[in-house]
Amino acid sequence: MAQLAHRRSSGIISLAFNQEQDCFACCLKTGLRIYNVEPLVELSNFTLEEVGEVLLCEMIERTNWLLYVNARRPCKLMAFNARENCLMAEVSFKAPIRAIKARKDKVAVVLNSTIQVLAIPNLNRVALMRIPTGCRPLCTIATDATAPQLLAAPAHRKGCVQIIDVSRVVRGAHSSSPAVMNCHQNDLVCLSLSPNGTRLATASERGTIIRVFDTGTKTPLHELRRGSDYADVFCINFNATGTLICCVSDKGTMHVWSARGAWTHLAAAKAFPDTRAQCGFVNDNTAIMICEDGSYHKFTFASEGNCHRTDFDMFLQVGDDNELLL
CATH class of the missing domain: 2.130.10.10 (YVTN repeat-like/Quinoprotein amine dehydrogenase)
Incomplete structure (x- = not known):
């Protein structure tokens, strides 16, 4: 029950990896945060006054460009420069994004x-x-x-x-x-x-x-x-070369398969149920799960089927590190 209560109070609206899966955006009722995946470091923190309540965000690779949707203007796509902390452009649509x-x-x-x-x-x-x-x-x-x-x-x-x-x-x-x-x-x-x-x-x-x-x-x-x-499958992702696939569902387990040869099931890594999550790859034997309760899980796996959680953190509690800014 404590875990479920924490998930509801985290303030997280959505999470999304960038294209390389080496960063992720955390959309919050109180703003927006950008994190480095490995090591887990907060790269940018934008307040409610700067960007508002953010519903969705997509990073453009590992650049300063962020595309986001504000809760008060759900029909507008905002293009934001994270380094300059300024709005570059916006596009309006006839329906909510x-x-x-x-x-x-x-x-x-x-x-x-x-x-x-x-x-x-x-x-x-x-x-x-x-x-x-x-x-x-x-x-x-x-x-x-x-x-x-x-x-x-x-x-x-x-x-x-x-x-x-x-x-x-x-x-x-x-x-x-x-x-x-x-x-x-x-x-x-x-x-x-x-x-x-x-x-x-x-x-x-x-x-x-x-x-x-x-x-x-x-x-x-x-x-x-x-x-x-x-x-309910929340996320499916390939690695950079398309040779591995991971998925995570409301069962709280991330599965990893080889996507070639015998298509072997490589890992079943348990985190927490009852919370939406995203999964991705650090490399060919390390996978990440980020959850809307604010938890970060890193798992290593091998072709023999061994799988171990090698890191855990609550990313909302991780401070910023200016040395790793985009």
């Missing part, structure tokens, strides 16, 4: 029935994808600058995903017809593209299986068994 996903040169903004893709840094619209009205605000974009600029989101048919290349646009900033992939029989709750965009991992509302697809051939590659009980 439900999610944002960024790469170095693009940001996908999820609204109620569309995803609008903006170019960075001018924030002009370059692509548009239509999504089912009221579906979960799911979106994933390939982040490797040398790879096709693929964007994936729920399609209008239940359990299906639509994929477009947002670099291939036509006049009027409307993208060509997306490719549609049949992934699950139930509604989608989570999806993730590998950094180079060649693989797509998905989970449905059952949450028992993570399915992995080849985005080039649109064919299934493998099914990864998370568990037999239904679960």
Whole structure:
């Protein structure tokens, strides 16, 4: 009960890793904080007076650019320079922003029935994808600058995903017809593209299986068994090379698999249930879980199946370190 009470009082609204998974943004009722992952260090701390109550934030790699949404102006995307502590630009939409996903040169903004893709840094619209009205605000974009600029989101048919290349646009900033992939029989709750965009991992509302697809051939590659009980999958992430996959659900356990060869289950690392969490990789044998109760967990794992928690902290209690500023 103490843990649940702490989660409710943490003031955290959302958490998000940057594209390299070496930093994360913590959106708070009292502002915004940016952390280095390894070692765990607070890089920046913006107060309620500076940025307001922040609902969503995406870092642009490990740069000074932050894209965020303020609770008092939920229809506006703010572009903020963290080093200069100033607002660089803002874009207004006709509906509240439900999610944002960024790469170095693009940001996908999820609204109620569309995803609008903006170019960075001018924030002009370059692509548009239509999504089912009221579906979960799911979106994933390939982040490797040398790879096709693929964007994936729920399609209008239940359990299906639509994929477009947002670099291939036509006049009027409307993208060509997306490719549609049949992934699950139930509604989608989570999806993730590998950094180079060649693989797509998905989970449905059952949450028992993570399915992995080849985005080039649109064919299934493998099914990864998370568990037999239904679960709400909060996050799926690939490592930088697309050879590892991790996921975390409301069961409070992070799973790690090899995404090649025998597709081995490498780790099942228990943290805390009843709190939303994000997971990512430090390297090929270290994974991180950050939770909305303010906890930070680092696990090391090996191909033999051994897994150990090697670090734990409450990141809201970690002070800033000016030597590691962005």
